[in-house]
Amino acid sequence: xxxxxxxxxxxxxxxxxxxxxxxxxxxxxxxxxxxxxxxxxxxxxxxxxxxxxxxxxxxxxxxxxxxxxxxxxxxxxxxxxxxxxxxxxxxxxxxxxxxxxxxxxxxxxxxxxxxxxxxxxxxxxxxxxxxxxxxxxxxxxxxxxxxxxxxxxxxxxxxxxxxxxxxxxxxxxxxxxxxxxxxxxxxxxxxxxxxxxxxxxxxxxxxxxxxxxxxxxxxxxxxxxxxxxxxxxxxxxxxxxxxxx
Numbered sequence: 063x064x065x066x067x068x069x070x071x072x073x074x075x076x077x078x079x080x081x082x083x084x085x086x087x088x089x090x091x092x093x094x095x096x097x098x099x100x101x102x103x104x105x106x107x108x109x110x111x112x113x114x115x116x117x118x119x120x121x122x123x124x125x126x127x128x129x130x131x132x133x134x135x136x137x138x139x140x141x142x143x144x145x146x147x148x149x150x151x152x153x154x155x156x157x158x159x160x161x162x163x164x165x166x167x168x169x170x171x172x173x174x175x176x177x178x179x180x181x182x183x184x185x186x187x188x189x190x191x192x193x194x195x196x197x198x199x200x201x202x203x204x205x206x207x208x209x210x211x212x213x214x215x216x217x218x219x220x221x222x223x224x225x226x227x228x229x230x231x232x233x234x235x236x237x238x239x240x241x242x243x244x245x246x247x248x249x250x251x252x253x254x255x256x257x258x259x260x261x262x263x264x265x266x267x268x269x270x271x272x273x274x275x276x277x278x279x280x281x282x283x284x285x286x287x288x289x290x291x292x293x294x295x296x297x298x299x300x301x302x303x304x305x306x307x
């Protein structure tokens with residue numbers, strides 16, 4: 063039986079009179095791939111910001127590896143606890159090499175530079191960027207920068223990885239190359255992975271469990287087959303071109 067890595071319970075975040083996240087609960091176990099989906103503005107990235115410590119909740123709780131991290135800050139503390147993430151807008155250290163970028167992530171867990179460089183090497187080989195190790199990060203293509211972002215997050219040796227639209231802007235061929243890599247993260251490193259993504263066909267192929275958010279509320283969860291047949295999900299996505307069952 064797989065151990066629960068994260069348990070979010072009644073998570074709520076208000077910005078003045080706006081309720082961005084409204085009583086959301088879910089959990090994820092080690093090695094599990096979960097999709098967090100919903101229309102633009104549904105509250106998905108806010109949930110990621112709450113889990114990673116970039117925001118604190120108005121109410122509710124977040125348990126990670128049996129620790130209450132609801133009010134743990136700053137975000138670096140959650141990284142050290144074992145939570146890694148990527149961001150919608152990829153911003154590498156452009157003037158540094160690809161290897162240096164990932165080494166920065168590895169230093170969070172390995173203060174010895176030699177060990178950090180080795181961890182970074184392993185991650186760059188894993189994502190297929192070792193051949194670009196001495197290239198300035200700013201010169202990578204968008205798919206390359208997305209891979210770099212994932213390698214840097216994985217270099218921190220997370221138990222939970224939050225992937226925020228890592229397939230946005232990629233071609234179908236590029237997406238088909240990224241999917242097995244993400245799956246290998248979960249399988250080979252036993253990392254729990256939550257994916258926020260608008261490429262619904264990819265999410266349905268990749269994830270074993272889906273949580274659907276709409277107007278800050280959880281409206282459905284289940285297997286990909288179950289949620290795509292849920293009338294509430296169909297209604298929420300009515301007219302949303304991104305949703306492909």
